[in-house]
Amino acid sequence: MQEHADVVVIGGGIQGLCTAYYLLQHGKKVTVVERGDIAQGTTSCSDGDIFVCDSTPGYFTKLQIAALDEIVILTHKLDDFDWMSKGCVILAETEEQLETAKKQYQEKRLDGVKVRFMDQKDVHDDEPHTAPDIPGGLEFPDGGSLNPMLFAFALARAIRAVGGKISTFTNVTGIGKCKSGAINSVLTDNGTILCQQVVIAAGVWSPEIGKLAGIHIPITPMKGELLVLEPNVYITRRKTMDIGYSLLRHKAASDTCGITPEQSYGIGFLVEPTRENNALIGFCKYPANTTKSNPEVIRAMARRAIRFFPIIRNMNAIRSYAGIRPWTPDHEAIVSATSVPGLYINAGHAGDGIKLGPISGKLISQLMCGIQTEFDLSPLRLDRF
Ligand SMILES: Cc1cc2nc3c(=O)[nH]c(=O)nc-3n(C[C@H](O)[C@H](O)[C@H](O)COP(=O)(O)OP(=O)(O)OC[C@H]3O[C@@H](n4cnc5c(N)ncnc54)[C@H](O)[C@@H]3O)c2cc1C
Known part of the structure; x- marks a missing residue:
């Protein structure tokens, strides 16, 4: 079986789903590939605190303020995900x-x-x-809490509602490149997906996917x-x-x-x-x-x-x-392009992945679509390590 997408997002946790959600808003044809069920990884094992109280001062605190604002916006756009704003x-x-x-x-x-x-x-x-x-x-x-599973499934419904595809129980087994070294496909145990761009959003398993593409991801x-x-x-x-x-x-x-x-x-x-x-x-x-x-x-x-x-x-x-x-070694996320043309990473969010999901998804989609990103992404680049 062979299909085609503009972008394949690897991982159906909060980062993969948020990445797909924002890419679809830019008109991309997106397939999320998840080896189990939606949110079956770390996303289903967390609590859903969305506060700006323990961030590193400066850039990372400002990023978290933007993250909180983005989640409040999503409370008006997605199905209910148990948002409680209590501080x-x-x-x-x-x-x-x-x-x-x-x-x-x-x-x-x-x-x-x-x-x-x-x-x-x-x-x-x-x-x-x-x-x-x-x-x-x-x-x-300010801030509050949400139910991460309800949040993930609300995102999944919103993705499917605008034509995004989520292939569950599909394991990624390889990443294909053309002669120039650029990404051209993702190989899975259900067939090959031809694509121009790939996002690794496989949480703690991202290093294994990185190996398939020949890059080291320090998670x-x-x-x-x-x-x-x-x-x-x-x-x-x-x-x-x-x-x-x-x-x-x-x-x-x-x-x-x-x-x-x-x-x-x-x-x-x-x-x-x-x-x-x-x-x-x-x-x-x-x-x-x-x-x-x-x-x-x-x-x-x-x-x-x-x-x-x-x-x-x-x-x-x-x-x-x-x-x-x-x-990650500096406990901050990787939201970044890589040395492989067409290959991106949105992973390594440590204990803040639910909170940072929407803002990271928004930023990586802007980067991938060649739009000016709302935040300078250099503190989150892979090559800082
Ligand atoms: C106890 C605990 C409490 C937490 N509390 C909070 C909190 O209050 N607030 C907060 O913001 N964060 C919290 N976190 C952190 C948060 O849960 C994570 O940062 C976040 O869930 C990571 O999401 P992710 O999408 O990157 O990874 P995941 O949710 O793990 O998703 C990655 C997905 O990739 C899939 N995958 C892996 N390999 C493949 C493959 N080969 N092919 C296809 N799919 C593959 C996996 O099956 C998985 O579903 C907590 C974490 C823990 C453990």
Whole structure:
């Protein structure tokens, strides 16, 4: 079987779907090729936090502000994906961490992010279940959360509605080039697709696809796990995490190695209420290539949650799940052309892939269509490594 498309997008996770969604708006004929079902990779194993509270100052914070704006636009264009705009809170555990919070407060204000400094009384007035000794924190009133699976399927419906094709259960096995070295086809176990452009959006599996085209993509697996609590007890009305969480998210993997489970597994505190009133409990970050839950990690995350919200001690967990973040050496994404003419990458979004999906999809589609990109893409180029 042989078919034709202008662009083949490899990967039906959030990045592949967003890339296809925006390319279609530029009139491209697009086929998404996904080896399993839609969003079966890391996208289905994440929570859907869309906040600008833990980004690197400067360029990356501005990119995240644009990312949030783009998601709010999509709430008016796509089917419902459980968007809840409630803001979030970051708590300090100690007076020393409160000083870090003050620094983050200044940095975020300089980048134009709305943020409020909270002292001990503010924190407890805001959420009475917070542990009494918590000395303060930061409130970010903007941003919210969404359901990543609903988001992915809403995108898929929008893609198909305008003639985009999504070939599920189709494994990419090769990338064809013409004599000049430019891309001319994608080989799959269901046949060949002739095309002029290819986007690698295969998340943590992108290096394997890169090899098929003869390029090195420096993405490695960084595991995350979440615990889901029973839905009948009120903890807090919005996502709440500790300063450690925001610091850990952007530390190198080697920095998180230590002797206690908290250090070895990069454990921070996060609680996130969902629309069904289940609370998700996290956070962890450690190099591993498996989606099997680790009981030691689950226990450490639960201990950490109880430290900040003691009411959790009496609650039951109903399940846990794990996923693998696509991690780059500088933990920022790759949204880039490559040395192979016609070959592009939109991958490596680490712990921010849901949030950055629409803005990355928009930017890579502008790059591929020869349109001035809304952001300078040099900090996201592959050749920075
Ligand atoms: C526990 C956890 C919590 C998270 N929380 C958040 C959060 O709150 N907010 C946020 O913004 N981000 C979060 N993330 C990060 C986010 O989930 C990822 O960055 C994002 O899902 C990556 O999307 P992707 O499309 O790049 O990869 P994926 O979703 O993994 O998609 C890649 C797809 O490529 C397919 N594929 C691979 N090889 C082939 C092949 N040979 N042929 C065809 N298809 C192939 C795979 O099957 C897969 O479906 C979290 C991650 C984890 C693990």
